[in-house]
Amino acid sequence: MKLATLKQGGRDGSLVVVNRALTHCRSVPAIARTLQAALDDWEVCEPQLRQVYEALNSGAFSNPEVFDQAACHSPLPRAYQWADGSAYVNHVELVRRARGAELPAEFWTDPLMYQGGSDSFVGPRDPVRALSVDWGIDLEAEVAVITGDVKMGCSVADAAKSVRLLMLVNDVSLRNLIPNELAKGFGFFQSKPASAFSPVAITPDELGADWADSRVHRPLTVFLNGALFGQPDAGQDMVFNFAQLVAHAAKTRELCAGSIIGSGTVSNKQGGLQGSSIANGGVGYCCIAEVRMYETIETGKAQTPYMQFGDSVRIEMLDAQGASIFGAIDQTVQAYAG
């Protein structure tokens, strides 16, 4: 099943069911006005939404609404929780190597996770807005899950069952604000501005065999200013799967239905700078920082610039037939004007 939120009807938008091909949709106010409302009462709403989905796919509606990804907000325009892991430890290892530090051994067994701001997401086609490019604006292409209610201390097996929906994310990072902020010891805050999510959230069954062991086994494609920049496999090198990330988040507290848990920047282990780029046959990168780390490690100096006003990023995942699964995040960096 595929769900989206149109930018109409208030701050939380209006829930629509989208057909598999992402061409048509249907609003469902009699079932749930918003995605959060559906998640709050999932056992009741899910079967009803699925009936609409099947009717949409089979062409049973005579005049279904045309689905416009550009009319979408993020599936949850605002959420009660957005917690982002860093499950691709290869990425973390590169960060450390670039600054000459060892990766602590426990980073392979204990997930990194930060609490993100969830009050003001932007839509998948909205600009990335910043007051200054000196902040070091970077994309981060990731996968995320939306959970149901989760008990404190839940097992990894129960956490796996709590996954309701999957999305893609652009977890924008302000790289030049990170060092000072992390040095203060309280984690990210100003260095993590508004994230954007894919136009469509899907139930895991949509992925068939590509959803296995709580991982998404498909390449995540990233285009930077129109050129392919990355296509690593999201199922590969994901050291902690989504069930483990959810269980980590719930160790000391309950999670409310609608909690979003992210994978962290997707990153596959590659040989080094030369072979990792798309041009040289590598799988490329899901953030600019990663190529800069290779540059730093091998040449002593990062050279690829962060994003400037006017730069664009497109994040998408295609199925084996080349069809878009979640729709595309497609954002341009713009100066914030209030």
Next chain:
Amino acid sequence: MKLATLKQGGRDGSLVVVNRALTHCRSVPAIARTLQAALDDWEVCEPQLRQVYEALNSGAFSNPEVFDQAACHSPLPRAYQWADGSAYVNHVELVRRARGAELPAEFWTDPLMYQGGSDSFVGPRDPVRALSVDWGIDLEAEVAVITGDVKMGCSVADAAKSVRLLMLVNDVSLRNLIPNELAKGFGFFQSKPASAFSPVAITPDELGADWADSRVHRPLTVFLNGALFGQPDAGQDMVFNFAQLVAHAAKTRELCAGSIIGSGTVSNKQGGLQGSSIANGGVGYCCIAEVRMYETIETGKAQTPYMQFGDSVRIEMLDAQGASIFGAIDQTVQAYAG
């Protein structure tokens, strides 16, 4: 104006207007069903809610409902943002001194702030639930504001105008989980379980002259197992006021109406262990960690234990006439049973 949320009518509870004396209340479904709904449309709702408040105070309603603090959830049972500052730098300085580290000079000019989990607050009379007391369960008594919509990069003056409501908070901390978690570099996560807020949220004008320069100039009283444990003045030694904290939170992103920004543990500068306790004429402490830091600095070893199952904490603020302003947070530590 005083507002509260009763535990009825769904996950977000039901908004009621409470009279100044906290004896009676009135539900207002025709104005707004929930506090978040009122905050989403504050310009429209606020004058209508205030009319009800004035009618309640003047005794204009013939049969007003009796207000029961124990029937309350936190004013926002779940919120889109909970960001907690550490504005009482005295507290931070003690943390540092207890571990033999210098306080960085910029900590006096650049606020510490962490992003907290906001999806599953508990009510002011609900237990603090944990799976183990080995986690080092500590109270943290604080003041917090709820904002309206805030622009990215807003000035401190505009941030001051964005303050809609004030509350008290018990920002429970799991002290024994903090060192490992902060060492990982991503800030607090598992070490910050569900917070509880005061039964009542108030508009700043309720404080009269005690709300000045975006600070609350009243003592915050903390009782631990029935004995007075702290009564520091929340207006004293607050290095960053709420306007500065809100502006800090909004530096690189917009804040959505209903964002909660906390002060951090209230802490007044005192001479040392001997004179700081209530028994010795000091103002005491708003968290157990603070007395433990004095003990560590002066005797080499922390001795006061953290909270055990069955221990209780009461957090309240009284006006000059001894009346409770926000109602009381009153929680007992219990083993989590799912």
